[in-house]
Amino acid sequence: MAGVRFEGVWKVFGSTPVVSNLSLDVEEGEFLVFVGPSGCGKTTSLRMLAGLDRPTYGRIWLGDRVVNNDPPGERDISMVFQSYALYPHMTVRRNLAFGPGVRREPRAQTRQRIEEVAETLGITSLLDRRPSELSGGQRQRVALGRALIRRPQLFLMDEPLSNLDAALRVQMRAELIRLHQLFEITTVYVTHDQVEAMTMGERIAVMNDGVLQQVDSPEALYENPAHLFVATFIGSPKMNTFSGTCTSHDASPTVRCLGTTFPLAPETPLRGDAPTDGPVIVGVRPVDVRWAREAPADCSVVIPARIDIVEPMGSETYVTVKAGDTTLMARFPGRSGVRSGETVEVAIDPKNVYLFDPKSNAALLDRSGLVAPSSTWTAPAEQHSLYGSSA
Numbered sequence: 001m002a003g004v005r006f007e008g009v010w011k012v013f014g015s016t017p018v019v020s021n022l023s024l025d026v027e028e029g030e031f032l033v034f035v036g037p038s039g040c041g042k043t044t045s046l047r048m049l050a051g052l053d054r055p056t057y058g059r060i061w062l063g064d065r066v067v068n069n070d071p072p073g074e075r076d077i078s079m080v081f082q083s084y085a086l087y088p089h090m091t092v093r094r095n096l097a098f099g100p101g102v103r104r105e106p107r108a109q110t111r112q113r114i115e116e117v118a119e120t121l122g123i124t125s126l127l128d129r130r131p132s133e134l135s136g137g138q139r140q141r142v143a144l145g146r147a148l149i150r151r152p153q154l155f156l157m158d159e160p161l162s163n164l165d166a167a168l169r170v171q172m173r174a175e176l177i178r179l180h181q182l183f184e185i186t187t188v189y190v191t192h193d194q195v196e197a198m199t200m201g202e203r204i205a206v207m208n209d210g211v212l213q214q215v216d217s218p219e220a221l222y223e224n225p226a227h228l229f230v231a232t233f234i235g236s237p238k239m240n241t242f243s244g245t246c247t248s249h250d251a252s253p254t255v256r257c258l259g260t261t262f263p264l265a266p267e268t269p270l271r272g273d274a275p276t277d278g279p280v281i282v283g284v285r286p287v288d289v290r291w292a293r294e295a296p297a298d299c300s301v302v303i304p305a306r307i308d309i310v311e312p313m314g315s316e317t318y319v320t321v322k323a324g325d326t327t328l329m330a331r332f333p334g335r336s337g338v339r340s341g342e343t344v345e346v347a348i349d350p351k352n353v354y355l356f357d358p359k360s361n362a363a364l365l366d367r368s369g370l371v372a373p374s375s376t377w378t379a380p381a382e383q384h385s386l387y388g389s390s391a
């Protein structure tokens with residue numbers, strides 16, 4: 001088992017940088033997730049770590065050695081990619097036994113590992129079939145099994161659950177986390193699905209356009225995003241954003257927006273380097289725009305709004321409202337009975353307001369006081385509702 005360090009790593013194809021100056025440490029035994037939109041450089045970063053692509057500049061460390069020039073086979077890494085790459089002429093059992101066979105591991109040990117891994121992945125009944133006799137999801141589980149049969153220094157996983165149906169994906173997420181907790185092998189996992197990232201990662205590295213935007217715990221990314229990109233990428237439904245004006249020269253800073261004035265909450269002070277007065281981008285998550293009659297009394301700012309679209313989800317209702325010229329998504333309770341065209345009041349607690357610099361998109365408020373001090377890693381099912389449901 002080993003930690004990983006990207007040190008000023010660049011990957012340039014032709015004259016286009018697709019990974020720009022990536023510096024990041026993955027602790028020994030950590031489960032780190034790379035997340036970001038399609039084409040942001042996640043897979044390229046993983047391929048460089050695997051030895052399938054060489055960095056154009058910079059160094060990659062595995063444990064205490066630089067591995068830039070080491071071929072993949074010398075890195076003691078197990079990889080699972082979206083494409084399964086199973087041997088078509090071999091049964092599942094032989095596919096699983098292939099790696100240990102090449103490494104000349106004892107046969108009895110391999111047989112036992114195959115039984116364990118097959119049991120964990122629910123593929124025991126498939127061991128004597130060939131890949132052509134399996135569904136896409138079953139093949140993907142076999143591909144996972146091939147990686148899990150080893151105890152390498154490092155696991156690399158690139159969208160390994162993407163071909164599974166929603167229920168199996170949730171089950172496999174929990175299973176992978178359980179296996180990680182059991183073996184504590186350093187794992188770098190790539191996904192474009194922010195819910196998958198939030199529910200699996202001990203820390204998450206958010207990338208956009210080849211640039212690492214922020215690396216932090218799921219809770220910190222959600223509560224205290226450093227940039228507008230992170231704020232709008234993490235959380236489902238997406239954060240509402242609109243323009244406002246900040247006034248901070250007197251004792252009680254405020255932001256004027258949505259036709260009213262919000263006092264800035266004492267828990268979320270302006271960052272020391274934030275410009276004092278002027279235009280800002282205001283962000284509020286849909287879960288924090290509440291129906292005033294259902295909101296707790298400390299939701300002190302109440303705004304009149306007209307209901308546009310009502311999306312009942314069962315236990316809750318997502319409602320698109322117009323507050324003046326601004327369109328907002330709000331979360332109302334299930335069975336709220338509201339209808340399009342109706343006028344209602346929505347309530348926003350000032351401590352749920354985020355502010356960003358309209359030029360740099362950097363966060364202007366220090367919301368770190370809202371992040372639980374010792375964020376513990378909880379099972380996916382428990383975190384699911386906080387960050388929204390999976391795509």
Ligand code: ATP
Binds near residue numbers: 018037044045
């Ligand atoms: P996805 O979620 O769609 O897999 P990603 O974040 O993993 O996306 P990468 O596969 O790392 O993105 O690709 C990053 C960028 O690099 C993309 O614009 C891609 O087109 C480009 N790219 C990747 N490989 C090559 C290559 N061999 N030659 C030229 N450009 C490449």
